[in-house]
Amino acid sequence: MNGQHAGILAASVLLPDKEVSVEEVFASEGLAYDAGLAFKLGVRSVRVFEVESPTGPAVDVSRLALEKAGLAPTDLDAIIDFSVMPQRYVEPAWSMSNELQAELGAKRAFTLGFSGGAAANLLVALRFAAAMIETDPAVRTILLAASDCAIPGNRLINRDDPDMLIGDAASAIILSRGAPRATILGTEIVTDPALEDVLMIPGGGMAHPTRVDLYRLRLDREKYMSRDRFGVLADVTDDVLSRNGLSRTGVRHFIGPNISRADMELFAHEIGGEERAGLDSLARLGHLHSNDLVLNFIDLESRGIEAGDHVLLAAHGMGFTQAATLIRY
Amino acid sequence: MTPIGILSEAFYLPPDKKRVEDVFRDESVPFGTLSKNIDFQRDIGIEEIHVTDELPSQLAIRAARAALDKAGVSPSEIDVVVDFTSIPEDYVGPTWSAAGLVQQALGISRGFATAVNTGGCASYHLALKAVMALMQADSRINTALLFAGDRTPDLNKTYYPITVASDGGSALVLRKNADRAQILGVETISVGRLHDVWYVPGLQTLKPGEEATEAHLHMYAKMDKFNEGVIPINFLMFRKVMERLLTRLELGFSDVDYYIYPTFSTWDQAYFMKRFGLTPDKIYTKALRHRGHVQESDMVINYAEAVDQGLIRSGDKVMVVSNGAGFAWSAALVRH
Numbered sequence: 001m002n003g004q005h006a007g008i009l010a011a012s013v014l015l016p017d018k019e020v021s022v023e024e025v026f027a028s029e030g031l032a033y034d035a036g037l038a039f040k041l042g043v044r045s046v047r048v049f050e051v052e053s054p055t056g057p058a059v060d061v062s063r064l065a066l067e068k069a070g071l072a073p074t075d076l077d078a079i080i081d082f083s084v085m086p087q088r089y090v091e092p093a094w095s096m097s098n099e100l101q102a103e104l105g106a107k108r109a110f111t112l113g114f115s116g117g118a119a120a121n122l123l124v125a126l127r128f129a130a131a132m133i134e135t136d137p138a139v140r141t142i143l144l145a146a147s148d149c150a151i152p153g154n155r156l157i158n159r160d161d162p163d164m165l166i167g168d169a170a171s172a173i174i175l176s177r178g179a180p181r182a183t184i185l186g187t188e189i190v191t192d193p194a195l196e197d198v199l200m201i202p203g204g205g206m207a208h209p210t211r212v213d214l215y216r217l218r219l220d221r222e223k224y225m226s227r228d229r230f231g232v233l234a235d236v237t238d239d240v241l242s243r244n245g246l247s248r249t250g251v252r253h254f255i256g257p258n259i260s261r262a263d264m265e266l267f268a269h270e271i272g273g274e275e276r277a278g279l280d281s282l283a284r285l286g287h288l289h290s291n292d293l294v295l296n297f298i299d300l301e302s303r304g305i306e307a308g309d310h311v312l313l314a315a316h317g318m319g320f321t322q323a324a325t326l327i328r329y
Numbered sequence: 330m331t332p333i334g335i336l337s338e339a340f341y342l343p344p345d346k347k348r349v350e351d352v353f354r355d356e357s358v359p360f361g362t363l364s365k366n367i368d369f370q371r372d373i374g375i376e377e378i379h380v381t382d383e384l385p386s387q388l389a390i391r392a393a394r395a396a397l398d399k400a401g402v403s404p405s406e407i408d409v410v411v412d413f414t415s416i417p418e419d420y421v422g423p424t425w426s427a428a429g430l431v432q433q434a435l436g437i438s439r440g441f442a443t444a445v446n447t448g449g450c451a452s453y454h455l456a457l458k459a460v461m462a463l464m465q466a467d468s469r470i471n472t473a474l475l476f477a478g479d480r481t482p483d484l485n486k487t488y489y490p491i492t493v494a495s496d497g498g499s500a501l502v503l504r505k506n507a508d509r510a511q512i513l514g515v516e517t518i519s520v521g522r523l524h525d526v527w528y529v530p531g532l533q534t535l536k537p538g539e540e541a542t543e544a545h546l547h548m549y550a551k552m553d554k555f556n557e558g559v560i561p562i563n564f565l566m567f568r569k570v571m572e573r574l575l576t577r578l579e580l581g582f583s584d585v586d587y588y589i590y591p592t593f594s595t596w597d598q599a600y601f602m603k604r605f606g607l608t609p610d611k612i613y614t615k616a617l618r619h620r621g622h623v624q625e626s627d628m629v630i631n632y633a634e635a636v637d638q639g640l641i642r643s644g645d646k647v648m649v650v651s652n653g654a655g656f657a658w659s660a661a662l663v664r665h
Contacts, residue, residue, distance in 0.1 A: 083423055092423070093417055132458075
């Protein structure tokens with residue numbers, strides 16, 4: 001340990017220009033528009049990338065973050081991908097982190113990504129990234145980036161009684177040793193193995209290599225509802241806080257993902273924060289996987305965070321990966 | 330820094346085998362010389378490979394169980410589970426990984442599970458690097474299980490012009506303050522411009538009206554990029570990454586007692602030995618003939634076999650070195 005914590009030097013989000021209304025999403029998926037469902041989801045529109053692969057937006061948003069941080073690509077010691085959705089080619093045989101390194105010209109950086117954490121994937125990446133910065137003298141600055149595009153015709157998850165509506169986005173965070181603000185104090189993670197397949201794309205892997213009909217993001221409703229997601233997330237949150245001598249009353253700002261209106265109301269009730277926080281972003285953009293956390297973090301920063309404030313990022317990862325990160329400004 | 334050692338390394342190779350001549354018959358493999366009078370089919374040096382119909386995760390589970398048994402570690406002692414598989418898994422990544430499934434199958438009730446993806450066999454080293462950092466940084470993380478499970482599609486055993494792949498799984502148990510096999514350091518150099526020299530297209534590349542076949546999960550090579558991008562720098566990069574690691578540890582090549590290297594082909598092994606002046610007793614090469622390449626698990630399996638055969642002895646400094654599609658060159662130095 002070098003005794004110096006990692007901090008967030010800069011964060012950026014890139015949203016696509018193209019806007020698609022919730023009515024158009026229903027129509028494109030062959031469903032009659034249902035205003036009640038749309039209200040439950042809390043989404044009025046989503047943004048849609050029209051790109052060859054998700055790498056392009058990842059490159060653009062990473063450049064934005066580097067510029068904000070006042071860094072050159074060659075300042076990066078590592079690049080970590082925290083995307084959730086399929087990328088240009090099949091992972092883990094391929095990783096976007098490598099193409100990102102090449103496109104940015106980050107010649108000194110080594111590359112990796114983390115998989116399977118759903119909306120909490122960012123927090124998993126943050127935990128490992130912070131550990132590398134704290135323990136490896138050669139690692140001072142890390143770019144964390146994600147770019148997520150929905151599978152065509154698969155924005156409503158699940159179609160018959162949707163639990164969420166997926167938008168596209170890319171985001172990036174620059175983590176640096178001794179950054180003057182947004183110090184990462186710790187991350188707590190637990191995974192519930194019974195929910196290991198709660199969120200997945202059944203077709204296209206070795207189990208069903210040719211099942212195009214199963215090449216869709218699917219949330220296992222029965223498993224999803226079988227667990228007290230927020231009960232576990234509350235425990236995880238309290239763990240990271242108590243390790244830092246705090247309780248939830250000591251947290252000024254809570255940030256969670258924008259999964260659906262119902263989910264966000266539960267987050268505010270069970271974890272903390274304002275009930276309406278993030279609802280406007282959800283309405284305009286839909287659920288953006290881990291990018292939600294970066295989006296909401298930037299939104300919070302724009303509204304002002306005072307020095308010394310504690311900020312908590314937390315996500316239940318659809319019940320499988322439950323994680324919370326504590327940040328001090 | 331708190332020392333971290335490998336308590337155990339274990340693997341599972343399915344019992345069924347396929348003759349490589351049958352692999353070449355069933356797959357479209359070019360005839361003729363690659364370079365310097367090397368004929369891929371004639372000179373590969375692999376006679377048979379392990380094959381199975383099991384899903385990759387099942388191979389991983391068997392290997393992970395074996396690693397826990399060998400280490401004498403109970404599932405309740407595991408603080409973190411990391412999947413370092415480097416080819417397509419049961420379901421599509423990065424949305425899913427086998428980490429949670431292995432956690433469930435082994436009854437690991439606490440901690441968390443995740444997966445490292447980096448493209449290719451460098452996942453072994455990147456997983457080591459990431460997990461070691463986590464263990465150093467967090468006093469509560471004492472024991473880690475790392476695993477991989479790889480099965481190639483039935484008609485994609487040949488990675489021309491490199492090797493022929495076996496199916497199999499491998500696993501490691503790492504523990505803080507373990508005396509055995511202490512990891513002295515891990516170094517990796519990524520060269521992202523070579524990210525698509527090897528790639529698996531997947532259903533995301535399916536064109537409208539195109540039929541999905543298992544070939545969408547085959548590994549493809551961009552031969553021009555391989556020849557122009559990888560070949561000229563391959564052994565330079567091996568030297569660079571090993572030198573960087575040894576320099577950091579204030580050691581030299583003369584301090585290395587033994588090498589663990591991927592099992593690709595006769596010519597690749599011979600060239601590595603020639604470039605680094607290694608005699609056959611300094612490097613584990615004998616698995617090639619009856620196994621071929623098991624992706625990132627090569628490093629674990631070769632290490633385990635070398636230990637079992639008395640080729641790695643207590644106190645030996647072992648350089649575990651690999652390249653990996655993506656592209657990365659990586660080295661770990663282990664004091665056994």
